[in-house]
Amino acid sequence: MTDMVEESPLHRLERLLLEDKSDELVAFIEGLNSHEVVHLMSHLKRDEQTELLIRLTPENAASLMEELPEQQAAEIVEDMEAADAAAILNEMPSDEQTDILWELESDEAEAILSFMDPEEAADVRRLIDFDPDTAGGLMITEYLSFPVNMKVGQVIDELRRRKEEYAKLHIKYLYINKLDGTFSGVLQIQDLLMSDYGTPISEIIIPDVITVPMDYQLDLLIDFFHTHDFYGVPVVDAHHKMHGVVLRKDVLEALADQASYEHLESQGIVGGEELRTMPLLQRAKNRLSWLSINILLNLIAASVIAFHQDTLSSVIALAVFLPIISDMSGCSGNQAVAVSMRELSIGAVKSGEALRVWMQEIGVGLINGLTLGLLIGLAAFVWKGSLMLGLVVGGALAINTIVAVSLGGTVPLLLKHRGIDPALASGPILTTVTDMAGFFLALTFASIAISHLSGL
Amino acid sequence: MTDMVEESPLHRLERLLLEDKSDELVAFIEGLNSHEVVHLMSHLKRDEQTELLIRLTPENAASLMEELPEQQAAEIVEDMEAADAAAILNEMPSDEQTDILWELESDEAEAILSFMDPEEAADVRRLIDFDPDTAGGLMITEYLSFPVNMKVGQVIDELRRRKEEYAKLHIKYLYINKLDGTFSGVLQIQDLLMSDYGTPISEIIIPDVITVPMDYQLDLLIDFFHTHDFYGVPVVDAHHKMHGVVLRKDVLEALADQASYEHLESQGIVGGEELRTMPLLQRAKNRLSWLSINILLNLIAASVIAFHQDTLSSVIALAVFLPIISDMSGCSGNQAVAVSMRELSIGAVKSGEALRVWMQEIGVGLINGLTLGLLIGLAAFVWKGSLMLGLVVGGALAINTIVAVSLGGTVPLLLKHRGIDPALASGPILTTVTDMAGFFLALTFASIAISHLSGL
Numbered sequence: 001m002t003d004m005v006e007e008s009p010l011h012r013l014e015r016l017l018l019e020d021k022s023d024e025l026v027a028f029i030e031g032l033n034s035h036e037v038v039h040l041m042s043h044l045k046r047d048e049q050t051e052l053l054i055r056l057t058p059e060n061a062a063s064l065m066e067e068l069p070e071q072q073a074a075e076i077v078e079d080m081e082a083a084d085a086a087a088i089l090n091e092m093p094s095d096e097q098t099d100i101l102w103e104l105e106s107d108e109a110e111a112i113l114s115f116m117d118p119e120e121a122a123d124v125r126r127l128i129d130f131d132p133d134t135a136g137g138l139m140i141t142e143y144l145s146f147p148v149n150m151k152v153g154q155v156i157d158e159l160r161r162r163k164e165e166y167a168k169l170h171i172k173y174l175y176i177n178k179l180d181g182t183f184s185g186v187l188q189i190q191d192l193l194m195s196d197y198g199t200p201i202s203e204i205i206i207p208d209v210i211t212v213p214m215d216y217q218l219d220l221l222i223d224f225f226h227t228h229d230f231y232g233v234p235v236v237d238a239h240h241k242m243h244g245v246v247l248r249k250d251v252l253e254a255l256a257d258q259a260s261y262e263h264l265e266s267q268g269i270v271g272g273e274e275l276r277t278m279p280l281l282q283r284a285k286n287r288l289s290w291l292s293i294n295i296l297l298n299l300i301a302a303s304v305i306a307f308h309q310d311t312l313s314s315v316i317a318l319a320v321f322l323p324i325i326s327d328m329s330g331c332s333g334n335q336a337v338a339v340s341m342r343e344l345s346i347g348a349v350k351s352g353e354a355l356r357v358w359m360q361e362i363g364v365g366l367i368n369g370l371t372l373g374l375l376i377g378l379a380a381f382v383w384k385g386s387l388m389l390g391l392v393v394g395g396a397l398a399i400n401t402i403v404a405v406s407l408g409g410t411v412p413l414l415l416k417h418r419g420i421d422p423a424l425a426s427g428p429i430l431t432t433v434t435d436m437a438g439f440f441l442a443l444t445f446a447s448i449a450i451s452h453l454s455g456l
Numbered sequence: 457m458t459d460m461v462e463e464s465p466l467h468r469l470e471r472l473l474l475e476d477k478s479d480e481l482v483a484f485i486e487g488l489n490s491h492e493v494v495h496l497m498s499h500l501k502r503d504e505q506t507e508l509l510i511r512l513t514p515e516n517a518a519s520l521m522e523e524l525p526e527q528q529a530a531e532i533v534e535d536m537e538a539a540d541a542a543a544i545l546n547e548m549p550s551d552e553q554t555d556i557l558w559e560l561e562s563d564e565a566e567a568i569l570s571f572m573d574p575e576e577a578a579d580v581r582r583l584i585d586f587d588p589d590t591a592g593g594l595m596i597t598e599y600l601s602f603p604v605n606m607k608v609g610q611v612i613d614e615l616r617r618r619k620e621e622y623a624k625l626h627i628k629y630l631y632i633n634k635l636d637g638t639f640s641g642v643l644q645i646q647d648l649l650m651s652d653y654g655t656p657i658s659e660i661i662i663p664d665v666i667t668v669p670m671d672y673q674l675d676l677l678i679d680f681f682h683t684h685d686f687y688g689v690p691v692v693d694a695h696h697k698m699h700g701v702v703l704r705k706d707v708l709e710a711l712a713d714q715a716s717y718e719h720l721e722s723q724g725i726v727g728g729e730e731l732r733t734m735p736l737l738q739r740a741k742n743r744l745s746w747l748s749i750n751i752l753l754n755l756i757a758a759s760v761i762a763f764h765q766d767t768l769s770s771v772i773a774l775a776v777f778l779p780i781i782s783d784m785s786g787c788s789g790n791q792a793v794a795v796s797m798r799e800l801s802i803g804a805v806k807s808g809e810a811l812r813v814w815m816q817e818i819g820v821g822l823i824n825g826l827t828l829g830l831l832i833g834l835a836a837f838v839w840k841g842s843l844m845l846g847l848v849v850g851g852a853l854a855i856n857t858i859v860a861v862s863l864g865g866t867v868p869l870l871l872k873h874r875g876i877d878p879a880l881a882s883g884p885i886l887t888t889v890t891d892m893a894g895f896f897l898a899l900t901f902a903s904i905a906i907s908h909l910s911g912l
Contacts, residue, residue, distance in 0.1 A: 033679050033680070033682075033683045034679055034682035034683040034803070035679050035682075035802075035803030036803070038802050038803040038804050039803050039804060039805070039806065042799075042804040042805065067682065067683070069802060069804075156649060159646070159649065159650065160650050163650060171646050172628045172645065172646065189628065189645055189646055189649065190615070190627050190628065190645055192649060193612055193615065193616075193645065193648060193649050194615065194616050194619060223489050223490055223491050224489070226489075226490035226491075226523065227489045227490040227523070248705055249704055249705065249708060252705060252708035252709060252711075252712060253708060255708075255712045256708060256711045256712040256715050259712050259715035259716045259719065260715045260798060260801070262719065263715065263718065263719040263722070263794065263797075263798075264794050264795075264798060266719070266723075267722075267790045267791055267793065267794035268787055268790065268791045268794070269791055269794050269795060269798075273795075273798055274795050274798075275795075275799065275804060276795065276799065276804070276805070276813065276816040276817075277804075280819045280820065280823070281823070283820055284819070284820045284823040284824055287788070287791050287820065287824060288823075288824050288827055288828075290787075290791075291784065291787055291788060291791075291824060291828060292827075292828075292831065294783075294784065294787050295780070295784055295828055295831055295832060298779075298780045298783050298784060299780065299832075299835055301779075302776045302777065302779060302780050303776075305775060305776045305779070306773075306776050306839070309772055309773070309775075309776075312772055312775050313769065313772040316765055316768055316769040316772075316775075317762075317765070318775075319761060319765075319768050319772075319774075319775040319778065320758045320759075320761045320762050320765075321758065322775065322778070322779055323754075323757075323758060323761070323778055323779045323782045323891065323895075324751070324754045324755065324758050326779045326782070326783065327750075327754050327782065327783075327786075327887065327891070328747065328750065328751055328754060330783075331724055331746075331747055331750050332743070332747060334723045334724065335723055335724045335725055335743050335746075335747075337723065338719065338720050338723035338724070338725050339720075339725060339729075339730050339731075339732065341719075342716060342719075342720060342725075342729055342730075343498075343731065343732065345716070346491075346494055346525060347490070347491030347492070347494040347495050348494050348495060348498040348525075348731060348732070348733075349495070349498065349732070350495065357732065360732040361732075363736045363740070364736065364739055364740045364743065367736070367737070367740040367744075368740055368743060368744050368747060371744055371748075372744075372747060372748075372751055375748065375751055376751060376755075379755055383762070431783065435779065435783070439779075
């Protein structure tokens with residue numbers, strides 16, 4: 001019996017990297033789930049990451065890389081020798097290859113491509129021109145196709161003969177081409193099983209299969225798979241020649257990423273995700289680019305207060321309530337933004353229906369504005385014993401809540417209608433306008449009632 | 457040629473509902489994609505929604521209901537006659553049935569179940585006890601299983617004989633049981649095709665298939681499908697008896713929903729999603745429940761200002777900067793929250809690693825704090841010509857930015873570590889603490905330098 005304490009996965013990995021036991025290293029990596037892989041890779045230094053990937057077989061390294069966020073995978077690839085990177089990329093499906101190379105500078109990508117298997121490289125070169133959020137960028141090119149003039153027995157014989165070679169492919173759906181090379185239809189593997197050897201496959205294929213063009217957008221693909229319970233959809237060019245399959249699972253993964261990126265964007269993490277393994281200066285700079293616009297907007301909003309300094313200096317108690325009005329209006333408005341973003345994404349509302357949404361928000365604004373106004377007015381009254389102060393701050397918050405939910409509900413639709421990303425721009429626009437309106441309302445009301453408020 | 461203007465889909469639907477042309481109605485609904493369905497249903501009144509569903513065939517109504525968000529589908533079902541609702545639910549897969557009935561009061565669900573097909577109802581009764589975010593709640597029970605002692609030819613004959621009946625099932629994977637009823641393995645349909653009729657299926661099944669228990673959590677399932685490129689995973693009970701299959705696509709859909717709900721929660725839409733078709737009072741109340749906690753937290757934060765009224769009344773210019781400090785610190789902190797939430801969800805960081813994250817944030821805080829402090833300090837100096845005012849507000853924002861990113865980065869981890877939902881609680885905690893700290897810093901610095909600031 002040894003009295004060793006249990007070794008953490010990270011220490012174990014670092015030890016295995018130092019020792020010369022590649023078998024044990026491979027076994028260790030294969031035993032990890034995807035969260036554990038991401039976690040360990042996020043804790044290794046760059047040179048340790050590279051070292052690890054080189055020590056694994058290219059197949060193992062590829063399946064490890066597939067677990068990582070694309071940006072992180074791309075950064076690691078960037079730091080590797082092109083030949084090593086190419087060996088790993090060779091083992092990935094075409095959509096993952098393209099996603100990673102897409103993140104690199106074109107000369108780096110070219111260097112890696114020159115070391116890759118020529119067939120794989122040719123595929124990638126063709127795919128990399130497509131936007132990753134289109135059918136051309138999302139499709140895989142690993143699928144099986146047969147000409148339509150074959151018989152069931154011939155297809156089965158061919159499948160049996162090339163069993164090894166096809167083992168990695170998903171052969172539950174076979175794609176059938178006409179003799180001129182254009183796409184004809186889909187053959188489900190169970191229909192081979194249910195038919196006699198002599199049956200022409202033309203009799204059992206599903207002929208009128210929906211296809212999508214290469215530039216079909218992710219949004220439309222999400223919608224497509226929501227409507228159709230298909231495993232994948234064939235992608236065809238303008239001549240109806242098939243080039244790949246977009247799989248439902250890849251679209252659903254892209255959907256989850258999209259929801260997650262939208263959240264990041266709305267909180268000011270702009271231009272892709274930030275991982276804390278990225279260089280400090282890059283992280284700080286990315287965040288600052290958004291913050292510096294915000295501070296400018298904040299200064300503009302605060303200028304409303306600057307114009308009312310006289311009122312404020314006679315009613316200093318107001319200074320306590322201005323940040324509250326600003327923050328609470330922001331909260332109410334952001335709730336409405338979030339509901340609009342959700343309704344836009346599921347299709348419950350279209351970007352042209354701002355008026356309809358406004359009608360639906362105004363009621364909420366009225367109820368919540370009155371309630372919040374009452375609460376803060378009461379707090380002001382209890383604190384200073386001035387009914388007028390309560391009326392001023394309560395009234396300002398009540399009206400500004402209506403302004404905030406009206407804007408919050410409609411701004412995402414209006415932005416989307418104009419082709420501006422609502423996840424990114426709604427928040428800053430909303431808070432600037434509601435801050436200005438809130439400060440203006442509170443200070444104007446106070447200046448009107450100044451005779452009842454002076455000295456508070 | 458007629459000179460009719462084009463009819464909008466909504467008007468067309470309303471007209472078809474009024475006229476007695478069910479065929480045309482069915483054809484119209486079948487031609488819509490899922491976004492169009494959601495959009496139209498969100499624009500109909502409740503009685504029109506019910507009318508539409510009754511006029512369609514149960515199959516059509518079921519596939520329409522499957523496009524809608526669960527809460528909306530449940531609300532519509534709630535308002536229907538139990539017998540009509542049961543007819544529609546009969547046509548849905550077991551996971552969708554359960555999801556909808558789960559949203560209803562138990563007596564309403566029971567009434568509908570009593571009208572349903574007894575077999576379907578028995579399935580649902582068994583499933584409805586499972587949390588929808590576990591394998592038991594996510595699995596479908598529509599799958600094919602065979603005993604392990606069959607031969608390839610027998611399975612193929614059976615499949616051919618019951619072709620019609622199995623047409624709706626996904627038969628690309630067959631699930632094989634031992635003779636005692638426990639789960640044995642998976643048979644891929646292509647392996648039937650590749651084998652001779654006399655081969656015992658025990659020789660060609662994949663025997664050591666990973667299974668998950670009924671209470672396996674969604675998070676673990678997401679991780680599972682990220683690691684394993686499987687179509688689905690069998691769900692077994694404590695006796696290793698199989699009860700259903702969790703499909704990859706259902707887990708990915710749940711993942712996208714989760715990302716979207718987390719976003720809603722972080723913006724103060726709590727307890728499931730809000731759709732604007734919900735009753736006004738319910739919407740207002742749900743939003744208020746979160747806002748009223750926030751206004752309380754805001755009052756607490758603002759009390760810091762109240763305690764420094766004297767300082768503020770001698771340096772009224774400060775009142776302009778307090779809302780800016782509050783808002784900008786909130787922005788910086790929320791960026792760090794968003795990165796932490798993302799890193800938690802992909803596994804790059806674990807909830808126990810707050811110290812590590814803090815070390816990674818402090819650098820960003822320093823750089824961004826200094827930059828933002830400089831900017832706002834400069835603005836203050838330019839406006840009032842007072843270097844000291846610039847130092848006070850710039851210094852306060854610089855230090856408070858460091859506080860904000862430190863908290864923003866670590867609070868989600870600390871909350872998760874304690875089992876509290878970080879999407880919900882991080883924001884309010886962050887803004888309250890950073891507001892207090894920001895106000896305190898600015899007002900304390902000002903009171904120290906009061907002799908240089910008075911009258912500004």
